[in-house]
Amino acid sequence: MTETTLSYPENREPTAFTQEELGWLPWLEPFPAEQLTERHWAGLVDASRAKSPYFLLLARDPDILQARTKTDKDIFYNTSNGLPRAERELAATATSRSNGCIFCASVHSRFATQFSKRGADVQRLLDEGVDVDIDGRWNAIVAASVTLTDTPIEFGSRQIEALRVAGLGDAEIVDVINGASFFNWANRLMLSLGEPTPPVSS
């Protein structure tokens, strides 16, 4: 069995961070949709994900995909207590901006804008980078996400203190930690298993 990577010489990868909708092309052959078993469907969690080359590629190891997806959903979609959705998406966007994942940043900056109604501020984070000065609360969430993304990890008592000064309680701080940490997982998969394609509009 000869296995090889896939490449797309005609693709023009996006060269800037954007809130527009991008596509994504896999560098390895996704699992064949027609061969999906019960275990693969369980790994995909939502049947609609069988249409996505990203999730079909990850479905090659379905058990870790299933656990990953359920971790992701609870961190971002469980709205009982804790941080507002917009600010969880801000943590995801800041993490993706720091790691350099143009695709992940596009998806989660759109969500941050959708929930916060602050598209211009979100765009400044994309355009100016993670040192952007937005406001006390967003600055603290961005800085916490970025210091947690650094290797070695720079996040510590200073960032906890800054989050508290900005008005976050411990339950909200746990959501920042979970959100930024999760995007250190997601960014690495998206960046290393394929490449983004330009917005449909361009």
Added chain:
Amino acid sequence: MSTIISDVIDRLAGIQPESSLDRLRDQRPQARENAQRSFLALFEPEVPGHVTAIERYAIATFVAGLHRQAHVTDFYAASLQKLGHPRLTDAIRSEIARGSVTGPYGRYPQGPLTVEDEEGPEYQVSADNRERLGSRLVAGLQHAHLLVFHPRDASPAALQRLLDAGWSTTDVVTLSQLVAFLSFQIRVVAGLRALAGASAVENADADHTQIFTGVLASGTV
């Protein structure tokens, strides 16, 4: 590994049952449960595939070491030590020292972000350890270093090097999930430890004091 740990993140972060952090983690019960299920899927898989336990623990030890989280490194190294020759653990520890840099760095596609390109090393396993580790594990470690420090430099060529060294397409998915999951787990642990330390200073009730003592003993504050 036969040792049953009900929640690895709690164990590594020093979270005690009924403590305030225990209750805080429970506000996201599915995330908590599935972070543990992720650990099990990667380190005690029901369907092991072709990535061996030694490979999984060797790469995990390397990744934790690159993050300079000594207690996490020791946790994975303990399992590696049980599975493999002691010289394997020694080789991984010497590669951690060799590969430790700071990230994230890397290049963007040529364009307006090029001014943000940050150069950094392209890590190679030392000549001394190449034979001891074997070409498949050498390729795995080199790819893990790319994912930890400069994931935006990833490329089809990097994946081709894994395929050429004997990793199948499915093995590459497992390896990528393993390194990416650890990048998550290690950060949750570091974040919760920081919060435990900060909480203990503010509010020294019995639960917090216990956590704080544990954090002090680990030397992270």
